[in-house]
Amino acid sequence: MNQASLHKYIASKYQNASSKKLFELRLSTNLTLIKDLFFSLYPEEKYSIFFDTLISKLPSLYKERPSELQQQDIERITDENWYQSEGLVGMQLYVDHFSDNLEGLRQRLDYFQKLGVNFLHLMPITPRPKGENDGGYAVNSYHEVDQRFGSKEDLLMLTDEMRSKGMYLMLDFVANHTSNEFSWAKKAMAGNLKYQNYYYTYPDRSVPDAFEKHLPEIFPVTSPGNFTFNHKMKRWVMTVFNEYQWDLNYSNPQVFIEMLSNLVKLVNNGVDVVRLDALAFMWKKIGTQSQNLPEVHMLISLFKLCLQVVAPGVVLLAEAIVAPKDIIRYFGNGKMSGNECEIAYNATLMALLWDAIATKKTILLYKNLRSLPKKPNESTWINYIRCHDDIGLGFEDHYIDEIGWDAKQHRKFLLDYYCQNIEWSPSKGQIFMYNPKTGDGRITGSSASLLGLEDALEKNDEQAIEEAIDKVIMLHGITMSYTGIPLIYAGDEIGMLNDYSYLNDENKKGDSRWVNRPFHDWKAITTLEVKNNYQSKIFFSLQHLIRIRKEHRAFADHNNVILYDNPNPHVFIYERNYPNSQGILVVCNFDHNAQIINLDTLGSYGLPEGIEDLISGKTLNITGHTVPLMPYEILWLKHIAN
16 A cells, blocks of 8 residues: 555544644554655765654644645545546646736636646746746745745635636646755855755866766756856856756755755645656766666655645646656655656647657557556656657667668657758658767747648648647647646647747757747637637547546546457557446547548447447448448547447
């Protein structure tokens, strides 16, 4: 039994216990594991005093949690895992690009409800440097609100109203680094040795050079290397991402204890899900790439167990865009299975969907998904077409080799296809962080522009416009129906195109990711009901898919996805089932030509009594022993009830 299940048992057994009593029970339940993890990271003979500090701090952190959130915690741990529900549909957005500020966002909650969205991921709203700040991921504070977005009171009003509407909020916790303007960094630069030890700082290049032998470059174009010389401090500082982002030194237990306090202060604002940013980088060790180390998993589990004591209704999302074999580990392995993060990004599925669009074939999609280890039953994915970031080609080379393709050439083809280096490609993407040494690069662009809508509109090609719309709907239909939480990037629900205005901003023009972070087109939204254009077609199609999703228990995540073997290389088929509920078969055509599938491919859904497509509401058209699929068509099939 994992700790979450144990806490559920405790809460059900002691139904009449006070909130304080339940806290004490959770603490005693977790204490042994917390102790084992702490001393695994920080040897007892050297750091026992810090363990005492941690344990004495947990009660005070609990007292800081607002009473209404303490009550919500109790309700959530006695209920079924809400984050696995078919009723959950999310949207990711920048507050200032969507609605200027938090008050404007609160006033537009009805827009999300109209679409069917009830889970919001707001990009960082905490204070950050005025110049370059990595889109807010260089943090000056972990729990305050940057005045450009409003005030702490505005955030509390937003989360209060969201709770009243049954909506959930996810905010980022930038766990790996702070900005160079953070209070600790300022004290370090002023010569304070305590705070210099909160980071990786060195008087000369000997240790940095030893690290550099194995550390990859995250941003080789804009931020080569992993260390920056700070002239005020006259020391080298580890800056894996950017020179203004200082990596935290978690080998110092004081850093963990301080960061735990920051985490609790963040969730006390009414946050339901914490997105742990860059968590794969949180532990550094010379002689390694300092990513995905065993200590990272112990550290995350330690955060999780302490959070379960203080705020057990809050869940964690792993922002770990890593190889498929590595991502599963962030749910927890062995005795920690289910005791790390409850949610992780399904970056593998995202990358493979873009591969299937470019190749018009699903062979690599099938091969990778079949190889992905089973996740714990208590965990779930976030499924998305794209996010605020770039699209990385996150699948392993040996799977490409195994199907007879050259991995290096295939990656080059994908970059060329999406980044305007192939004349016949309709995609209008841009390349991000191309490394000429390795040929590696990533892709940026809005979903609609990557799928050909921008190009089709420029050419006024009606057929190409409809084809691009069909691609947008099909890919979202997959994220809505695959196992996990669907997450739409704001603007994709109305087919917004690339935003090239970033090229006029000195602080943004060097980062092509801003091309896929457009300002929301509220003018287009005011005409959705009266115009039959691409915006309204996409919006109401996604609204329809969301409504159907919420009506069928089969779309809840209980590790209930079954991939169907299928001889047609252009078609992707999988089933979602649920005990004592009707299953749903999803069929997708990734080709620009119509395809035919044999009824035998559909298993029990190919039986003669007939099947209905939930999306169109029509009985499936069966000709002979085959079913036709239109270009980029998606079907959600169920048996016709007798």
